[in-house]
Amino acid sequence: MEIKKLGEYVWEIPKQGQMRVPAVIYTSSKLLESIKRDKTLLQAQNVACLPGIQKKAYVMPDGHQGYGFPIGGVAAFDRTTGVISPGGVGYDINCGVRLLKTEFFEPDIRSKRRELLDEIFREVPAGVGRKGLIRLNKSILFDVCRRGAEWAVENGYGTKEDLLKTEEYGRMKSANPEFLSQRAIERGAPQLGTLGSGNHFLEIQKVDQIFDPNVSQTFGIHSKNQILVMIHCGSRGLGHQVASDYIRLMEDRYGTKNLPDRELIYAPLHSDLGQQYYQSMSSAVNFAFVNRQMIAHWVRNVFRKVLGSSDGMDQVYDVCHNVAKFENHSIDGERRSLCVHRKGATRSFGPGREEIPEIYRSVGQPVIIPGSMGTASYILVGTSEAERLSFGSTAHGAGRMMSRHEALRRFRGEKIKKEMEDQGIELKATSWRGVAEEAPGAYKNVDEVVNVSHRVGLGRLVARVVPVGVMKG
Amino acid sequence: MIDIMQKFKYLQHTADAKFQAFGESIEEAFTNAALAMVSLMWDPEKIETKIEHKLCVTGRDEKQLLFNFLEDILFRLDSLMFLVKTVEKIRLVRENNRFLLEARLVGDVHSEKYETFGEVKAITYNEMEIVKNHSVMVQVVVDM
DSSP states (O other), rough: OOOOOEEETEEOOOOOOOOOSSEEEOOOOHHHHHHHHHHHHHHHHHHHHHTBBSSEEEEEEEEESSSSOEEEEEEEETTTEEEEOOOGGOSSSOOOOEEEEEEEHHHHEEEEHHHHHHHHHHHSSOSOOOOSSSSHHHHHHHHHHHHHHHHHHHTTTTTHHHHHGGGGOOOTTTOOGGGHHHHHHHHHHHGGGGSTTTTOEEOOOOOESSOHHHHHTTTTTTTTTTEEEEEOOHHHHHHHHHHHHHHHHHHHHOOOTTOOSSGOOOTTTTTTHHHHHHHHHHHHHHHHHHHHHHHHHHHHHHHHHHOOOOTTEEEEEEEEEEEEEEEEEEEEEEEEEEEEEEESSOBBBTTTTTTTGGGGGGTTOEEEOOOOOOOOOEEEEEEEHHHHHHHSEEEOOOOOOSHHHHHHHOOOOOHHHHHHHHOEEEEEEHHHHHHHTGGGGGOHHHHHHHHHHHHTSSEEEEEEEEEEEEEOO | OOSSSSOOOEEEEESSSSEEEESSSSHHHHHHHHHHHHHTBOGGSSSSSOEEEEEEEEEESSHHHHHHHHHHHHHHHHHHHHEEEEEEEEEEETTTTOOOOOOEEEEEEEEEEEOOOOOOEEEEOTTTTTEEESSEEEEEEEEO
């Protein structure tokens, strides 16, 4: 496969064969080496073949092999000639990250870290097969899916201000739960307000470094050692089922014969099935917003209980990592509404966009990029360049470089806990084996990923945060 | 030659999990695929024999049947907190253009006494294979 180097961090697969547009990869030479080892580039090429694709198929700095689309894949489609693909969103619809700030500093909580984690562990159900604390009937679940975080705030979870500081303001209005399968409903109902497992986590962090004091101040992050809370989870079984259901329905309708990859299945955006998927996906997006809204609420309660106050525990922002939605972008000087797919990518809008809350509109959108369990995470700010370069998108995380199986052979959960403790990080997890599988050593270096984002201008560095307490589902 | 056949094995897969399961028959290979999948989330040997679920799934072809069978186990985990220990009385039938699978899932409802680890989010068709020679091998990649 021909790959042209266009700049220090920009690579292109020129249009060839069935490709309708070129594919562009934003990454470093070093990260490209690991990208080349799996099927990422081939998958990007496949995406570039889809009907109605605009400009280019993009791969973010943390790209790796996915299903259909690569993880770290971004593609935008024309409203009338374009398509929508469940593989372009992923199985964990609206897997995302919420960041809360506090007005506590690391010394304030040093002796209480264990207690905070223990209490959060009690309040927030985590791990495989764990039920949520509230019982939902179908009508409440539908309300959750239709109204997203608005539902949560009305029911006492968090504040209206949280909604302003959530992507889509916490609610995709396109949601229609009538198109969810009975299975999706039954998988979702017991799981609202649960963290899940795998790479999902909840971290108490401290600010380690501030790169851009001006912007970070706007985000409410003002001092070194200030305590933050990061929540990383998604739409749980409901979202997984929506993805599986619509892959199946689209396969039944359109067949898989001409597809290079079965999960690249798609439906025309304007078709009934395309619309039903979009409305079901939007329902799962809203479910995930509620999930994080509830967990954030419980975390605030724990801080109040253990530290005596949750004053100033404002939401910084909540971003989606797996989503498709309609946005206006410039194509050849013309403003057009496109369906932007982001799979393992973060929206990164620059100043002035109406999608971002007024308080942030002069600087750009907060972009939250979690590292792997126990390592640094980053806060970036969206840019106008990103809108030109990648439909306003950047990376979403570190990305694995070692299989779970290999990680299990190499690491021991107890030892990792000890190593983290030596670095001043408390760890609480549902299982040792899970800890070993998610060992920091099994992931790529997130520093390199955000550095590329910053250099290319997809999202600029604002602050670096490091964990002091980790809860792993 | 080994006379005791390996039930399943895991293969290298960076982000997710890939396994092959083996059997003298397609039923046995499907059973072992289910065990390979649940072993990514819990140790089936440690689950008690308390509850039995009757399962019945259909598929357009054998691959879709395997997909739907494994997905059904995930569905029972999420909706009923059901942890599978064994698959019994599994039977595959072909009826005209459809494939049908019936089985009994034996296990228990999740509680504090059980340890669970990784989470399988979804079954995929990625690199899925069903190979029939003297025996049967099925290969599956699951999203984690």
